[in-house]
Amino acid sequence: QVQLVESGGGLVQAGGSLRLSCAASGRTFSNYPMGWFRQAPGKERQFVAAISRSGDITYYADSVKGRFTISRDNAKNTVYLQMNSLKPEDTAVYYCAAGKFGYREYVTKMLGDYDYWGQGTQVTVSS
Secondary structure, eight states, X not given: OEEEEEEOOEEEETXXXXXXXXXXXXXXXXXXXXXXXXXXXXXXXXXXXEEOSSSSOEEEOTTTTTTEEEEEETTTTEEEEEEOSOOGGGOEXXXXXXXXXXXXXXXXXXXXXXXXXXXXXXXXEXX
């Protein structure tokens, strides 16, 4: 079992920045690929970014590429999402997720490939 707790959300003006954190506890954090997803009101949860277990591989949705950066600190059991140049359309609840326990280096954007989810943190970008 892995428990995930997000933090760092809030209200920011368009063009601003936020840094989300996701603290993990439970089984060995470094054996899980991690991802960030978001869900706006009335919309399906969508992929934002993913990072492999070591951090060597990252993958982004086209809508955030060049603006968002995913990273992880395995010594601190934490994954981050640095969000720059925020737009009103980035407004959503952001969730971190842990993929399947293992030793393979990979990333995935498929929601069904993630086994554990945090409770989410609200990000609101005003115009």
